[in-house]
Amino acid sequence: MSVPSEPADSSQPAVATAVPPGHAVVAREKQIPENGNEIISLWPTTIICGALLLLAGFILDYGGDHLSYGSLFREGYVRRTPPGSVATPLPPKTALEAYMARGKKVFEGKCITCHGPDAKGNGSTYPSLVGSAWANGETERFAMIILNGLQGKISNGRIYGVMPPQGIGMTPEELAGIMTYVRNYFGNTKGDVITSEMAKAAMKISAARKNAGQSVTAEELTADHVKALPGNPVDATTLVDPLTLEPVQAAAATAPAKAPVPGAAVAPAASPAPKTP
Numbered sequence: 001m002s003v004p005s006e007p008a009d010s011s012q013p014a015v016a017t018a019v020p021p022g023h024a025v026v027a028r029e030k031q032i033p034e035n036g037n038e039i040i041s042l043w044p045t046t047i048i049c050g051a052l053l054l055l056a057g058f059i060l061d062y063g064g065d066h067l068s069y070g071s072l073f074r075e076g077y078v079r080r081t082p083p084g085s086v087a088t089p090l091p092p093k094t095a096l097e098a099y100m101a102r103g104k105k106v107f108e109g110k111c112i113t114c115h116g117p118d119a120k121g122n123g124s125t126y127p128s129l130v131g132s133a134w135a136n137g138e139t140e141r142f143a144m145i146i147l148n149g150l151q152g153k154i155s156n157g158r159i160y161g162v163m164p165p166q167g168i169g170m171t172p173e174e175l176a177g178i179m180t181y182v183r184n185y186f187g188n189t190k191g192d193v194i195t196s197e198m199a200k201a202a203m204k205i206s207a208a209r210k211n212a213g214q215s216v217t218a219e220e221l222t223a224d225h226v227k228a229l230p231g232n233p234v235d236a237t238t239l240v241d242p243l244t245l246e247p248v249q250a251a252a253a254t255a256p257a258k259a260p261v262p263g264a265a266v267a268p269a270a271s272p273a274p275k276t277p
């Protein structure tokens with residue numbers, strides 16, 4: 001503790017030299033210098049620690065995605081096989097599952113900010129994709145909207161604003177994924193899979209548009225794009241490689257029988273329980 005009336009530090013050496021070092025007086029009178037390491041009393045410590053604990057709890061509880069494993073874990077991350085060991089391919093998934101998984105990522109990265117986590121929009125500036133005639137309709141029209149953005153009237157005849165193009169940097173697999181996802185999620189139940197082959201075709205069609213570089217309009221969509229994208233349809237239950245999205249049936253058939261291939265199709269509901277009389 002410092003005594004307010006104490007003289008400045010410069011006077012201390014004088015005192016020290018007046019009395020021989022180690023003298024009892026020195027030991028008794030020696031002041032503990034304040035160096036910032038003094039013990040502070042218990043009450044402030046308790047209060048500060050308590051407040052910090054509360055704050056930490058609050059952050060953990062309301063931290064949202066920042067602290068969740070889901071946001072740290074990279075979906076689609078493939079661990080390299082150590083040299084000398086045999087690479088085990090990821091178990092195949094049904095085409096619908098695999099494309100949907102890819103689409104979910106695209107939706108969360110690109111569409112969710114405007115169309116919302118439930119794809120229902122906000123009713124005023126962003127339209128709903130649930131039950132949308134253009135999202136669920138002809139695939140070429142839907143693809144043109146995603147790749148180029150949209151302005152003017154939408155499928156329900158209303159104008160919400162301008163949707164900026166979303167195709168920049170998008171791979172065919174991602175375009176195929178997002179289209180498949182929107183058509184089969186959020187209450188949409190088209191049941192079809194838009195393949196990467198179809199998405200590639202869409203990208204070519206988009207690049208060849210007369211108004212390339214501008215958002216599409218209802219007029220252009222109706223005049224030029226009410227079509228199904230070319231490409232071989234793939235059955236939703238076809239097994240594909242979850243990374244390349246390429247069918248793996250041939251490989252799976254020749255591979256030695258291992259574990260049963262998971263979830264080839266949604267299992268039909270078990271036969272109804274016999275009625276008890």
Ligand code: HEC
Pocket residue numbers: 106107110111112113114115125126127128129132133134135142145146150151152153154155156158159160161162163164166178182
């Ligand atoms: C920056 C905001 C924004 C983003 C991001 C966005 N959209 Fe849009 N979207 C809009 C707006 C605004 C409209 C309405 C445009 C209009 O009024 O002409 C719209 C319209 C649509 C429509 C037309 C709906 C109909 O029924 O006619 C579809 C389909 C669509 N968006 C799909 C998507 C998909 C898929 C993604 C993600 C790849 C996406 N949008 C990303 C803002 C956005």
